[in-house]
Amino acid sequence: MTVVPFVRPAAESPISPQNDADAMNSVLGKARLIIESFTAEDDVLSLAELVRRSGVAKASVHRLAQELLEWGVLERAGNRYRLGLRLFEIGQRVPRQRTLREAALPYMEDLLIATQETVHFAIHDGLDVLYVEKLVVHRGLNKQSRIAGRLPLYCTATGKVILAFASPSLFQEVVRNGIRPLTRKTIVQPGLLRAQLDKVREDRLAVEVEETRLGYMSVAVPVFTAPTTLAGALSITAPTCRMNVGRFTGALRTASLGISRTLQSLA
Amino acid sequence: MTVVPFVRPAAESPISPQNDADAMNSVLGKARLIIESFTAEDDVLSLAELVRRSGVAKASVHRLAQELLEWGVLERAGNRYRLGLRLFEIGQRVPRQRTLREAALPYMEDLLIATQETVHFAIHDGLDVLYVEKLVVHRGLNKQSRIAGRLPLYCTATGKVILAFASPSLFQEVVRNGIRPLTRKTIVQPGLLRAQLDKVREDRLAVEVEETRLGYMSVAVPVFTAPTTLAGALSITAPTCRMNVGRFTGALRTASLGISRTLQSLA
DNA sequence: ACCGAAGGTCCACTCACCGGAACGTCGCCG
């Protein structure tokens, strides 16, 4: 059995300021602590591990787990627990995600075929980009990003698009929150970043060069629901050597227009 | 404002036997009733509508909604509610769905390119198939199936695969539960269905001809995690006139083997 | 001005929830 350290990193968690302070004297708070004990890496947890991670009393975890089990939000795996299918099912009903995905997916497939590189569609959530959809070409083994994964706004091409078209206060908040470099190429000077964002707004195009991961770069364009309102950003990521900004930008622009049109027609 | 009838259909709901009987005297039960008030069609609900649909007292719905709002499980849209992004995010962490999706998606893209028809990956859940992933070619406007959507086991190609390789008791349960035809071509005689399933097991191939929707048919093949254990089923759906069983079967078999290999390698 | 229906708030009662403690079981080690 894998030994798990007592404290969770809890550094990147954008969930809430009071992580376990007063969330505990409400049933929903406890349920939340239990459910959020699962991560993409540790997806099967024993009761004892749940107790440790959530900080909820053992008897309570046990009782709540039974109830979540009956609901289908949790499942048993041996005598350990994992998140259940019902959660996936409900998660797919989320309107923001569903409409964007339905509109974007066909165009993303076109992009994938045309470029043979990884395609992302990301939206704004807190201080991160949240990947709503991602398509990879065969054997592109990248554990870097995953669907519903998060990355900072400041070091991704999609994030720069979102920052560029969002209110200036978001940029300030990002700076105030601190820019932690992911690679030695990550842009950490707020002034430099701001200058880039001005250019992004003008060109309707953002680029990120090995700022998230060495050896890889991305290009992103905005996707609008209405002429003024940004829905999200569409990007292509490729090894720096294979990147062809000009060609990819054209393909991205075409796809972005198609998605915008689809979104507006079904609104 | 749309008028909503007081009682929900509640016919197809595989959620639970006691729909609102004693689920109400537990916080989680109430939260469940509230969350499951949202459907793919009615995805934005007012407080009053939530009260009507869930059957929970107004003050309680209000209080719980605030808490779910803070969590991000619900979002506000004006002064109405909808399911929130956090739910999508958590839903994508569900292991069963995530590993299958990651393994299957690239091969499904190949299938889409090769056939230019709708591709489904479905798994078994209760008496239904649950679509884990779905790819459609451009402008294939089909509201019939959607990701995380459900259809009965007995009238889908994927469902027949699952029935064929599951324990016989599942077939009995399906029959006992009653076979309601979706079209006039849906097979309703248990004997006939059982004979088909025997053939499916032998051929490792299932076909459905306009049994779900007139004008459309599907072909499905099994996907195994281990030589004995079924992971799910992979299918292609097309208008009857365009269907080419022979060619599509070959493509499906290839993809199925690829997915199986990927699944086994990362297990 | 009146009405009905909506969202939101209040508050005293009470029962669902809590969690410490105890129990049965497993695997490990001396």
Place this chain on the structure above:
DNA sequence: CGGCGACGTTCCGGTGAGTGGACCTTCGGT
């Protein structure tokens, strides 16, 4: 073998989180 620690599970009495009826305000229609 027998003791030990860690685990999953169950029990039960006290209590405060949760409850929901009543109430207030706002808004749109007549």
